[in-house]
C-alpha cells in the first residue's frame with residue numbers, strides 16, 4: 030500500500046463510543062491509520078566501480094548518482110520489485126566516473142522510455158564532467174541549496190572531496206528523510222547536523238585504515254584516499270555516525286566499501302556498536318558493488 034492519509038473515526042469499533050445524549054465522545058478521537066506510506070531505499074550499486082541509489086515513496090522518487098549503465102539500473106530495480114517505481118529526478122553528487130559514467134545515456138533512456146527528468150548537480154560538477162557524460166536536462170544548484178522538485182524536498186550539502194564542487198544529497202518525501210553521504214575525506218559538523226533528522230542513511234564506510242596502509246595500492250593513491258578530500262575510513266564514518274545519528278534513524282546502509290581495503294564485517298561491526306552505544310535501534314545493512322541489495326522499506330507518517 031502506498032497511499033497517504035489518517036482519518037479520525039468515532040463510534041466504530043476502533044474508535045471511542047458516544048453515549049446517547051452526549052454530544053462528545055468519552056475519550057478523545059482515536060486516530061486510525063487507514064492508509065500507510067512506505068519509503069523505499071534501494072542501493073542498486075555502491076563502490077568505486079559505480080554508484081546508484083533509488084529513493085521513493087510509491088508516488089515519487091529519485092535516483093542518486095548514475096554510475097552504472099541504464100540497463101543495469103532497469104534490471105536491478107526490476108529485481109527489487111521497483112519495475113515501475115517513479116523517477117522524477119536524478120541527483121548527481123560529483124563528476125567522478127563511478128557517479129556520472131551512465132548519466133548521459135540514462136537521460137536519453139528516461140526521455141525515450143518514460144519522460145525527460147532533471148539531472149540536478151552543481152555547475153562545478155557539470156564543468157568537471159567529461160562531455161560524453163553530461164546528461165541532457167542538467168539543472169544547476171549551489172552547494173547548500175534546499176529546494177523542491179516534484180514535491181520532493183532536496184538539500185544539497187557540501188562535502189570535502191577532490192572534485193570541483195561535490196555535494197551529498199538529503200531527500201525529504203512522504204514525511205521521511207533519507208540522505209546519501211559518500212565520497213568525503215573527513216567528517217564535518219555540517220554533515221553530522223544534516224543527518225540528525227534522517228530516517229535512513231546511506232553512509233560511506235570506505236576503508237579500514239590499517240588494511241589501506243598495508244595494502245597493494247601505490248603510495249600516491251593511499252595518500253589520496255586517506256587525505257582530507259578522499260574517502261571516509263571506517264573509524265571516521267563511525268565518528269560521524271556517533272555524532273549525527275538521531276532518534277528517527279531506522280536504517281543505515283554502509284556504502285562505497287573498498288573491495289581491496291575493507292571487509293564488510295569490520296564495517297558492520299563498527300557501525301552496529303556505535304549505534305548500540307548511542308542507544309539508537311537502527312538496522313545496519315551492507316551494500317554491494319555488482320548487485321543491488323534488497324530494498325529497505327519503512328512505514329512513515331505522511332504528516333510527520
Ligand SMILES: [Zn+2]
Nearest residue numbers: 077125127212
Ligand atoms: Zn565514488
Ligand SMILES: [Zn+2]
Nearest residue numbers: 123125190212
Ligand atoms: Zn568520488
